[in-house]
Amino acid sequence: MVYTSKDFADTCLRGNVSALANSPLWQPRYGSGTREPAPVGGRYWSIWQYTENGSVPGLRGKADVNVYKGTLTQLRALAHLSPGQTPTGPGAGTSTPATGNGTGTGARAGAGTGASAPATAVWPLLKNGARGVNVTTAQHLLAAAGQSVTADGIYGPNTQNATIAFQRSHGLTADGIIGPKTWNKLINGAKSAPTTPAPTTPAPSNGRLTQRQALAQLAAAGIKAPVGRTSLGGVRARTIQGVIALKKASGGCTIVITGGTESGHSTRGNHSHANGYKLDLRTRDEGRCVTNWIKTTQRKGAPRGNDARWHGTLAGISAEYVYEVPGSGGVHWDITFV
Known part of the structure; x- marks a missing residue:
């Protein structure tokens, strides 16, 4: 041992x-x-x-x-x-x-x-x-x-x-x-998480990953590359670990990442997309499995503005799930991993 x-x-x-x-x-x-x-x-x-x-x-x-x-x-x-x-x-x-x-x-x-x-x-x-x-x-x-x-x-x-x-x-x-x-x-x-191979290049000391490192870890966990212009360059290693733990805890739900560190997100607060703490996940179609898991297993908290919010812990990582309904459309999960 x-x-x-x-x-x-x-x-x-x-x-x-x-x-x-x-x-x-x-x-x-x-x-x-x-x-x-x-x-x-x-x-x-x-x-x-x-x-x-x-x-x-x-x-x-x-x-x-x-x-x-x-x-x-x-x-x-x-x-x-x-x-x-x-x-x-x-x-x-x-x-x-x-x-x-x-x-x-x-x-x-x-x-x-x-x-x-x-x-x-x-x-x-x-x-x-x-x-x-x-x-x-x-x-x-x-x-x-x-x-x-x-x-x-x-x-x-x-x-x-x-x-x-x-x-x-x-x-x-x-x-x-x-x-x-x-x-x-x-x-x-709690035991079925796939083994994630170590990146060929160690993550920097600030805990951030390159796009290649992040994609390699996601692929090893059975999560496809993000859609559209989504970027994962500079995402925190803990954030990637959190979304992999989400897939495991939800029983293998399909994870579709629609937002990462690319520009266009709000930069307010320390735990922002730009700082690598947040990922957006799809809610429609294949994203319904994740939506059902969050709403039925996680702790519901006070809303963030007009958006409903849940909290939980994944493999020792705190997760905040916000069901974000932008005025311009495009409902999605805005998840912060700390």
């Missing part, structure tokens, strides 16, 4: 993560507890260290707390523990789970744990009224998928509604119950 971050991989390894290909990833990302780490070379974490201010019974002071991407059975297999065997600490003939100073408080997708994971996972059935670590697991998964839910270990109305919204956006029976099919979508939906 490798403990690292995307910043380290991009800066110190210059994007070449081939040496990490066979190792599960343990990644830190602190903050709200719902913004998961950005993928490293297109691969997602197996263990997420989501806070350094946790409280763990038996420890004085604050502790790092982590969430594992799999079931308890898979975590035990990763630690080479046989059924019923109790971890006894390093040097005693068994291995302990890699959980830093604290303990894992949840589970996430078994993929990424290597050959030591069991072939068949047994997923608990969760519904309104359930409590415990399995509920915390599901809540972390729902939050990472863009749902507004608190990981408190209590399956109440808020978690049930988040589950229903997730199920609807992934074509499942929207019953608010997390069974095998919903577990499968929660797991595979």
Whole structure:
């Protein structure tokens, strides 16, 4: 297992993560507890260290707390523990789970744990009224998928509604119950992002990409080149990562980029098109899939002027979606990735 971050991989390894290909990833990302780490070379974490201010019974002071991407059975297999065997600490003939100073408080997708994971996972059935670590697991998964839910270990109305919204956006029976099919979508939906090859030339230190670099990353993710006179020269790498994460989170919706860094957009504010933070996406025809996903899964906020607005998080990147209706026509999504 490798403990690292995307910043380290991009800066110190210059994007070449081939040496990490066979190792599960343990990644830190602190903050709200719902913004998961950005993928490293297109691969997602197996263990997420989501806070350094946790409280763990038996420890004085604050502790790092982590969430594992799999079931308890898979975590035990990763630690080479046989059924019923109790971890006894390093040097005693068994291995302990890699959980830093604290303990894992949840589970996430078994993929990424290597050959030591069991072939068949047994997923608990969760519904309104359930409590415990399995509920915390599901809540972390729902939050990472863009749902507004608190990981408190209590399956109440808020978690049930988040589950229903997730199920609807992934074509499942929207019953608010997390069974095998919903577990499968929660797991595979967060793990199925295609691997993005590192650009032949590293991105500049200011995080901006050339047109060629941006197009290469989009093509690797199955997103076609922008239409018309749209330019991506100078777009921020984080913006491209965000739109790729949008395709993944939406279940593979067709993404049609109609606006980037070309002139003609408003230059007001730091997070403008010109500064590489914004992309415009088509809403008509093939864009309806994205529209449905945003409106049914993301958090609706106060409008921007007369235009409706939603918010969410994609692979640790904050996204603001504005359903922009210009006076001259041409309705589209104006999305800001920060």
